[in-house]
Amino acid sequence: MIEEKLKKTSLLLDQPIKNYIDGSDVLYKAALHLPSHGGKRLRPFLVIKSCEIVGGDTNYVIPAAIAVELLHNFTLIHDDIMDNDLLRRGVPTVHTIWGIPMGILAGDLLFAKAFHILLSMKGDYERLIRAAEIMAKATIIISEGQSMDMSFEKRNDVSEEEYMTMIYKKTGALFEASAKIGAILGGGSEEMIECLGNYGKNLGIGFQIFDDYLGLVSKEEILGKPIGSDIREGKKTIFIIKLLNSSSRDKVINILGKKDISNEDIASIIYYIKNEKIDEYVLNKAKLHIDLAISSLSIFPNSEAKNDLIELAKYAISRLK
């Protein structure tokens, strides 16, 4: 049900995105590559539903919804260069096809387009400025999150608190901003904006923790990459951080430090994770944030939009990928 609604919103945005990123230069082709390969488009859904729940005009906020989606795609294109990732959404990444210089530039163009689209909206200028300021602030926070994430790869002493800050910055901040932008442009009250921001933030955090979880417990066919790829790539997922802060630290630290981690190594890391019951801990932590997200909606009376946001939160920790 909620998946159908997500799909419907996503389809609705396909053509407008193509119209916004329209140019004959190869730059436009490169910039449109990732957005035209879909993705779940959760952030624009959040903008639209947050507008709807405060009683705003959902058609009016479509440009803002597209703006946050393009902003998200810009960060993905640049992240893929930084992390040297070759595939995303089942297709080669932008820099893999067009090279790093064009990848950088395509990201920059989407970033600029995101602001241009949002700022070209008419309406209450004070609310528009506030929405754009929130989007700019979120981008600053996302950059800080990516920097933290990169620095974690070289460290074995990352705390759970640092991990939580990092995923708030990398994922929570733009979910939070999306919900706030929808609420602001929909004419919501300060209390509504605040509560929806809280909803978005906790949804993003729960979503990201569950993403780590899927990387360990999902199936290779669904994930599109082998189970434990995160471990092999040296990513500091919450599993690894908890494991390094557990009594199994001494047993795993040498394995994690290897240049080439074998399948047997991955299997033994997963054994220790399960032995320490870290998988249960992580799933509960994701659930906690989803519960926090849902309870942030308590000020709103029942409505279809409220129901959709609740379903979206539940979906975030039940999806297979």
Next chain:
Amino acid sequence: MIEEKLKKTSLLLDQPIKNYIDGSDVLYKAALHLPSHGGKRLRPFLVIKSCEIVGGDTNYVIPAAIAVELLHNFTLIHDDIMDNDLLRRGVPTVHTIWGIPMGILAGDLLFAKAFHILLSMKGDYERLIRAAEIMAKATIIISEGQSMDMSFEKRNDVSEEEYMTMIYKKTGALFEASAKIGAILGGGSEEMIECLGNYGKNLGIGFQIFDDYLGLVSKEEILGKPIGSDIREGKKTIFIIKLLNSSSRDKVINILGKKDISNEDIASIIYYIKNEKIDEYVLNKAKLHIDLAISSLSIFPNSEAKNDLIELAKYAISRLK
């Protein structure tokens, strides 16, 4: 005289820039590297003087002046990665010190900061939105210009018209935007905004053509790199474009296509450029745009700000570097 004023404005911005780009993370160190090594800061000067000439409060627009300067620095950091340049402003480029991933991220942070600083200004919200929209549009155009510039390197059939479009996009657009932003936030009339935009655009174009000129006629000590480096790097400067469209095309095309261009090759290219009187043509072209810039100011009565803008335009084609 104008150089002293530029210097004074530049110094005035040092501390506020440090305050805006303030963080303990390495990301902030990388992001502050280029802005803290000065540069001429022509664009913030343009914002401030355009505000002054329309009778606005120059202190009010300082955040906007800093925003365009940070935006400019973001484009330089990313361009240096794309062009693989090792030095800028006499110091190693950001990615040379911190690596390409951090270089990309430092640029992204400055981009986001530029918008955040501008959007955090208080005042007439409609004018602020318009200023921010112009900044976003300029960034789109700059990305297109960089894409054109990169595509030119592989081509031997670039027309002078294409070159002019490219330098408008890469340099003229942000000069134009800076002047307009100063005029808009200073409360200027539509006519004033239009004329100052025209001034900035032609100043930027004249400045860029003269930059190409300096690369050929300046001295190595002043330029900070050998005369003819542009030729060696395969850059399609206006000299090369004119030469490839001249009767000397057949004599130079093989030299320009070489993998390693010798000093003798450079000398012979310069010989052909002078023989075809392309150096005179280029200098006249730069002067023409500077004259156009100055005549765009005719609607304004005499004032110190007007005088400064005229001197700035003259300086743009008389500076040694």
